[in-house]
Amino acid sequence: MTDKRDILVVDDEPVIAQGVSKVCSAEGMSVDVAESGAAGLKMLSEGRYTIVICDIMMPQMDGFQFLAEVARRKLRTLVVMATGYSTVENAVRSLSCGAVDFIPKPFTADELLSVLRRDLKFSRLQEPVVPSTPGGIPGFPSHIPPPPEYHRLGYAGWALVEAAGTVLLGVSDLFLKTIGEIRKIDLLPPGGETAQGNGCAAITAADGLVHSLMCPVSGRIIEANLKAASGPAIVEKDPYFAGWLYRVLPSDLERDLRRLGARGPGPV
Amino acid sequence: MIMKKLGFKLTFVVCVTALTTISIFAYFNVRSDSRNLLAEVERHANQLSEAVKSATEYDMLLNQRDRIHQSIKRMGNQSSIQRIRVMNKAGEVIYSSDPAEMGKMVDKNAESCYKCHSAGQPLERLEMKERTRIFRSHPGASRTLGIINPIYNAPSCWLAACHVHSRSQVVLGVLDVTMPLAEVDKDIRHGQLEIVIFAFSAVLVLSLIIGFFVKRWVDVPVRELLGATRHVADGDLSYLIKGEGEDELGMLAKAFNNMTRKLSEARLQLFQSDKMASLGRLAAGVAHEINNPLTGVLTYSSYLLKRAGDRPEMQKDLEVIVRETIRSREIVKSLLDFARQSVPNKSEADINHVIDLAASVVENQFSLNKVKLAKDFGTDIPRITVDANQMQQVFVNLFVNAADAIGPKGGTITVSSSLLKLSPVGMTQIKKALCPKRHNLVDEEVRIDGKPSVRIRVRSDGNEGFLYLDPMYGIDRNRGDMGFDVKSGAKFVCPECSTSLIAPKKACPECGSPVYTFEVPFKGMVEGCTRKGCKWRRWDEVDASGVRDFVELKVRDTGCGMSKDEMSKIFEPFYSTKGQKGTGLGLAVIWGIIDNHNGTIGVESEVGAGTTFIVRIPVKP
Numbered sequence: 072m073t074d075k076r077d078i079l080v081v082d083d084e085p086v087i088a089q090g091v092s093k094v095c096s097a098e099g100m101s102v103d104v105a106e107s108g109a110a111g112l113k114m115l116s117e118g119r120y121t122i123v124i125c126d127i128m129m130p131q132m133d134g135f136q137f138l139a140e141v142a143r144r145k146l147r148t149l150v151v152m153a154t155g156y157s158t159v160e161n162a163v164r165s166l167s168c169g170a171v172d173f174i175p176k177p178f179t180a181d182e183l184l185s186v187l188r189r190d191l192k193f194s195r196l197q198e199p200v201v202p203s204t205p206g207g208i209p210g211f212p213s214h215i216p217p218p219p220e221y222h223r224l225g226y227a228g229w230a231l232v233e234a235a236g237t238v239l240l241g242v243s244d245l246f247l248k249t250i251g252e253i254r255k256i257d258l259l260p261p262g263g264e265t266a267q268g269n270g271c272a273a274i275t276a277a278d279g280l281v282h283s284l285m286c287p288v289s290g291r292i293i294e295a296n297l298k299a300a301s302g303p304a305i306v307e308k309d310p311y312f313a314g315w316l317y318r319v320l321p322s323d324l325e326r327d328l329r330r331l332g333a334r335g336p337g338p339v
Numbered sequence: 340m341i342m343k344k345l346g347f348k349l350t351f352v353v354c355v356t357a358l359t360t361i362s363i364f365a366y367f368n369v370r371s372d373s374r375n376l377l378a379e380v381e382r383h384a385n386q387l388s389e390a391v392k393s394a395t396e397y398d399m400l401l402n403q404r405d406r407i408h409q410s411i412k413r414m415g416n417q418s419s420i421q422r423i424r425v426m427n428k429a430g431e432v433i434y435s436s437d438p439a440e441m442g443k444m445v446d447k448n449a450e451s452c453y454k455c456h457s458a459g460q461p462l463e464r465l466e467m468k469e470r471t472r473i474f475r476s477h478p479g480a481s482r483t484l485g486i487i488n489p490i491y492n493a494p495s496c497w498l499a500a501c502h503v504h505s506r507s508q509v510v511l512g513v514l515d516v517t518m519p520l521a522e523v524d525k526d527i528r529h530g531q532l533e534i535v536i537f538a539f540s541a542v543l544v545l546s547l548i549i550g551f552f553v554k555r556w557v558d559v560p561v562r563e564l565l566g567a568t569r570h571v572a573d574g575d576l577s578y579l580i581k582g583e584g585e586d587e588l589g590m591l592a593k594a595f596n597n598m599t600r601k602l603s604e605a606r607l608q609l610f611q612s613d614k615m616a617s618l619g620r621l622a623a624g625v626a627h628e629i630n631n632p633l634t635g636v637l638t639y640s641s642y643l644l645k646r647a648g649d650r651p652e653m654q655k656d657l658e659v660i661v662r663e664t665i666r667s668r669e670i671v672k673s674l675l676d677f678a679r680q681s682v683p684n685k686s687e688a689d690i691n692h693v694i695d696l697a698a699s700v701v702e703n704q705f706s707l708n709k710v711k712l713a714k715d716f717g718t719d720i721p722r723i724t725v726d727a728n729q730m731q732q733v734f735v736n737l738f739v740n741a742a743d744a745i746g747p748k749g750g751t752i753t754v755s756s757s758l759l760k761l762s763p764v765g766m767t768q769i770k771k772a773l774c775p776k777r778h779n780l781v782d783e784e785v786r787i788d789g790k791p792s793v794r795i796r797v798r799s800d801g802n803e804g805f806l807y808l809d810p811m812y813g814i815d816r817n818r819g820d821m822g823f824d825v826k827s828g829a830k831f832v833c834p835e836c837s838t839s840l841i842a843p844k845k846a847c848p849e850c851g852s853p854v855y856t857f858e859v860p861f862k863g864m865v866e867g868c869t870r871k872g873c874k875w876r877r878w879d880e881v882d883a884s885g886v887r888d889f890v891e892l893k894v895r896d897t898g899c900g901m902s903k904d905e906m907s908k909i910f911e912p913f914y915s916t917k918g919q920k921g922t923g924l925g926l927a928v929i930w931g932i933i934d935n936h937n938g939t940i941g942v943e944s945e946v947g948a949g950t951t952f953i954v955r956i957p958v959k960p
Contacts, residue, residue, distance in 0.1 A: 084631050090638035097642065128627060155630025156623055177634035177668050179641035179661060235699050261704075261739070293700050293735055320700055320735060322728065 075119040076101040078187065081111035081137065082126040082153075087176075091124060094180045095187065108132030112140055120148050121194050122187060124174075127154035127161055138168050149190055153178075162268035162285060163330045166225040173225075173268075173285065185280035189249035193226065196248060214245040217311055222331045224267075224287035229311070230331070238288050238324065240317040242274070244310050246284075252277035253303035258295040258316060265292055265319065267327050272316055274303075284316075288327045294318035345561070346553040354546045361538040369534055373527045380484055380523055381471045388488040388516045391423055395434075402501050404434075412436050421483060421519050425490070427512040450474045450485065465489055473520065481521040488514040560588040567595060576603035577777035603777060604860055626671050633671075637664045688727045690890055690956070691716045691756055697734035698754065701742070709749030710742045717757040721958050723890055729932045736929055737894040737952050744898025744950055753895045758958075761889050763881045764813030766939065766955070769793055769865060773858045774833030774840060780857055782807065787816050788941075789910030789930060795840060795855065797821060799829035806831070812865070812881055815874045831855045831869055842866060849875045888958040889938075895951040900944045909942065 077100040082088045088104040095102045103120070105111035109132055111123065123141070127134035134152055141150055152165035155176040162173040171193065174186050196213045221229040227246040231239040247253070257273040265271045270283035296315050299306050306314035321327065341347050391414055398406045407425075415423040415436020424435035430445045430452065447456040450472060455465060465487065472485045490511045497506040504511055563580055570578035576599050580592040644657040698712055705712055734754070741752045772780040772793045782794040785807045792807035797819070804821025819825075831840045831853075842856040847868035856866045863880035901909070910930045933940045938956035 084635070086635040087631065087638065090635055090642065094638055094642045097646070154627075155634065156627045176630045177637040177664065179637055179665070180645055181641060183638065236696060237700055291732060291735065293739075294704055318700075320732065322732075 074101075075121065076103060077121050077191065078102045079105060079111060079114060079120040079123045079148075081105045081108060081123060081129075081134075083107060083129045084126070087126075091183065094183055098184060100187070100191075108134070108137040108140075111137060112144075115141070115146055115148060116144075122149045122151055122171075122190050124151045124153055124187075125170075127152055127165070128156055135164070135168060138165070138170055142169050149194055151186060151190060160268070163224065166285075167330065171225070181280060182283070185250075185276075185282050188278075188280060189246075189282060192249040192251075193245070196245070214243075214248045215311075216245070217243055221311065222287060222328055224285055224331055228284055228287040230287040230328075231315075232324065232328075233318075236321075236324075237293065238290065238319045238321050239315045240271070240287060240319055241315040242272070242284055242306065242310055246282075247307055247310060250274060250276045250280070250282050253307060254279075256300055256303050256306065256316070258300045259292055261292050261295050263292050264322075265289065265317075267330065287331060288319055288321050289323060290319040290321040292317050293320050344558075346550065346558045349553050349557070350546050350550045353549045354542050357545050358538070358542050361541055365534040365538050369527075369531050372530050376523055376527060377473075377484075380518070380520065381486070384471065384484055384486040384516060384518050385467065385488075387420070387518075388486045388514055391516060392488055392490065392514050395425075400495055400499050402499075402503070407434055412438070419518060421517040422515075423517075424515050425512055426515065428508070428510060433512065455487075455489075481519060482524055483517050484520050485515060485517040488516070490514060556584075556586065557588065560584065560592060564588070564592060564595060567592075567599075571599055571602075576606060579775070579777075600860060629667070629671055633664055633667055637661065637668070640664060686727070687722045687724050688730075689720070689722055690725065690730065690892065691720055693725070693727050693730045694734050694754055694756065694892070697731045697738065700731075700735055701738045705738075705742055705752075708742060708745075708747070710745055711749075711751045712738070713751055713753045715753060715755035717755075719758050720756050720890055721758070721888075723956055723958055725936055725956065726932070729935075733929045733932050733954070734892075734894070736926075740926070741894055741896035741898060741950070741952075744896050744900070746898065750897035750949075752897075753893075755893045755895075757891050759889055759891050759955075760886045761955070762813075762886055763884055765811060766887075766889070767812045767878070767881045768934075768939070769808075769810040769812060769859055770934075771860050772865070773860060774836065774838050775858075776833065776836045776838050778833050778835040778838075780833065781810070785818065786910075787811075787818060788907065792818065793857070794834055795857075796832045796834040796837070797825055797829055798832065799823065799826045805834065808867070812876065812878050815876075819871065825869075825871055827852060827870070829869065841869070847873060847875050849873060889955045890958060892954040892956070893951055894954075895949060897949045900946040900948050900950050902946055906942055906944055910940070 078091075078095050080088045080091045080102060082091070082104075083106055085104075085106065088106065092102045092104055103114060103118075105114050108125070108129055111125065112132075114120075115123070125134045125137050129137075132140075134154065138150055138152070141148065149171040150169070151172045151174060152161070152170045153174045153176055154161055162175070165173045172186050172190055174183065178186075217223060217229045221231050223229050223243065227243055229241050229243055231241075233239055253274055254277050255275045257275070259265060259271060265286045267286055267289040269286050271286035272284040274282045274284060276282060295317055299314055299316055306316070308314065391411070394414075395407050395410055398410065411423050411425070411434045414420065420436070422436050422440075424437070424440060425433050426445055427433050430447060432440050432443050432445060435441050445452060470487045472487075473482055474485065475482055490513060492504055492506070492508045492511050496504045496511060497508075567578055567580050578599065579596050583589045583592040583596065640657055640660040644654060644661055647654045647657055694714070694716075698714065702712055738752060738754075745752070768790055770781070770791075774780060780793050780795065781791050783791045785792045785794065787807065787809045788811070790810045792810055795806045795808065797804055797806050800823070802821065802823035804819070804823065806819040806821070807817060809816040832838060833840060840855045840857055842854045845854045845856075845866070846852065847854055847870065850868060850870055850873050852868050852870035852873060854866050855869050856864050858864055859878070859880075863878065865876065865878045867876040868874070909926050930940055933954055933956070936956050938954060940955075941953045942950060943953065944950040
């Protein structure tokens with residue numbers, strides 16, 4: 072088995088593994104299933120997978136141990152964490168431990184597909200940029216990284232602390248590139264609370280898939296960018312400045328930033 | 340066992356001390372009494388002896404021996420006199436009240452002669468004290484007092500016609516009078532007996548009195564304390580020692596009650612946080628356990644829904660399954676959100692600055708909506724201890740609400756701060772209330788002006804209902820529509836344990852009706868009149884605290900205002916005028932934050948004219 076396959080599902084619940092497998096197969100993806108972390112690692116050592124969907128709460132080896140093992144072996148596979156205990160901590164911890172995405176259980180087929188589609192795309196975008204002609208100049212990088220003072224949550228969301236103590240939130244160019252053309256952005260109304268790691272914006276792509284943006288910072292939404300909501304083009308054109316999504320009054324900024332860790336451009 | 344008891348030990352020590360003191364006192368008392376009595380008898384005997392001497396002197400000079408005999412004999416017959424005799428220098432008994440003795444020689448070593456003749460040369464002068472002697476005629480006989488009276492040679496003796504005595508003689512003879520001491524000894528013994536009886540009865544009475552009071556002041560309270568510690572050890576923290584006195588043990592009992600009160604308070608809090616932690620664990624467990632099967636249902640149903648594009652009927656049914664599963668997912672998620680709650684982090688802050696920050700957050704948005712934000716800050720506002728983040732949240736919320744009330748036509752929001760002094764009456768909220776058995780009387784369900792009320796069960800003439808007291812001290816908006824008349828003898832009891840809340844022996848100073856009472860932990864007792872309509876209430880701790888400084892913060896808008904009915908509901912959770920736009924938690928959360936700061940929040944509004952929210956925070960928490 073030397074061919075690169077798309078998805079490996081690691082979950083101790085066969086029903087879930089099979090369900091995920093069915094959904095992905097129907098979309099034309101190649102899927103394998105492992106019922107434990109150890110079995111998953113064994114399969115990873117035997118063949119190449121673009122994405123591993125790994126449950127966090129498993130007996131013997133849990134999702135984080137699996138993630139650490141993947142990092143230790145320097146495997147080039149992307150790991151998407153999934154758990155029924157979808158706390159904010161788990162979500163943020165997954166991303167800071169090197170997972171590419173986090174999907175809270177239970178999910179619909181479309182929610183799963185939106186994550187897989189964009190992560191498959193992400194995987195392709197991460198391939199080394201090959202010069203179009205042998206010996207020629209390498210092509211432009213596929214995306215614009217966020218400015219250095221921007222905090223990142225995974226590769227998707229960014230947060231910028233403003234002078235007034237408020238925080239500006241937005242979506243990264245890389246994330247936009249993975250989901251393709253945007254049809255519509257749904258934002259939460261101002262006044263509401265949002266928590267780090269929870270979905271805070273629903274971005275509908277041209278293919279009809281709805282992508283949820285994980286909120287980088289907890290707090291009260293005091294302003295939503297109405298221009299972004301009415302015309303997604305501004306977000307696509309200038310995601311780091313005019314295309315911001317929310318202004319948030321953070322509830323515990325220090326803690327949130329400590330959890331985020333990564334800042335500015337750099338490897339995901 | 341009884342020997343080891345404190346009461347016994349105390350009584351024992353007191354009795355031993357009393358017995359020792361009384362014994363020493365009695366000993367010296369008896370001794371001095373006997374001495375005095377004997378001295379009296381001696382004096383009496385001496386006088387008597389002198390009397391006998393003078394009575395017979397003349398007859399002696401005339402040498403009227405018969406007459407002397409007669410006189411001595413007659414005098415010797417007196418009951419208080421045992422014997423009178425006269426001896427000459429040679430020791431011969433010349434006269435005696437006992438005729439058998441007459442003419443006998445008395446040995447110089449006999450008790451009557453010994454005093455003068457013990458030294459080689461007979462004494463010629465005998466001091467008064469040395470003349471008496473106490474002796475027993477034979478062992479076992481009662482004591483006798485004898486008095487020797489020397490008869491000295493006088494001119495009349497040697498000049499007398501008989502010429503019996505020459506001039507050179509100093510002592511002619513002695514008069515010896517003996518008196519029985521049986522009566523005196525009886526008196527002395529009687530006195531001793533009396534003293535002993537007195538000593539023992541004094542000790543007995545003393546021990547009874549000491550024992551009684553030791554039992555009452557030491558034994559009973561100590562036993563009460565002991566019982567209370569056992570109750571507490573068994574986990575019954577609601578147990579209280581009744582009848583705390585003013586003495587040291589009373590203070591101990593008070594301290595004990597205070598300790599259990601604080602312990603139960605701490606336990607309650609621990610219980611509360613434990614409950615939250617358990618709820619968190621439960622939520623986490625439920626989330627995991629339910630989310631896995633839900634994932635199966637949701638993936639399969641949504642997968643089927645995607646494939647059922649050509650069968651609209653089935654699609655509809657599958658949509659229901661997907662929608663309801665998503666709903667279940669949201670319920671589980673809200674459980675997890677609920678388990679995660681933020682804790683206030685207070686520090687000293689300039690509240691004007693905090694409001695400024697909140698204003699800067701919303702000002703941009705306001706300028707777009709033609710809303711003007713005016714600030715009227717007092718300059719004398721002291722720094723107060725608040726959670727700046729939470730307070731900022733409060734004001735952003737109030738500003739956003741105000742802007743919503745103003746709507747698209749524009750208007751002004753005025754925020755002001757000022758310092759004011761307020762009497763605690765009408766400003767202090769009863770947040771906790773306990774019956775004597777420490778059941779909670781605060782009812783979270785029934786709220787008066789948004790604040791949980793104090794619930795009391797009322798029984799009158801077989802009817803039963805609840806009275807909900809206004810938790811704001813000094814404001815009387817009690818709810819008590821029980822559908823029956825509350826008679827003056829009605830019972831006011833704890834809804835849980837039915838313990839009476841009527842204060843014994845107390846009457847309302849305004850109308851004389853019975854008074855109900857309950858405890859506010861750490862803040863003393865609250866009392867109030869049971870008669871409907873009478874507004875008398877008393878809370879010593881708060882009344883005594885006097886006027887306090889508050890910072891008053893007002894947010895006034897020129898918006899649409901609201902009706903009285905709306906005003907009474909706005910602080911209740913899930914009440915919203917914004918329909919789908921709001922969660923209805925905003926003002927409830929604000930209320931919670933202000934309450935956490937021991938402050939109050941109130942609202943004044945007029946339909947069409949605008950609304951003012953008034954926040955008051957105590958300067959000293």
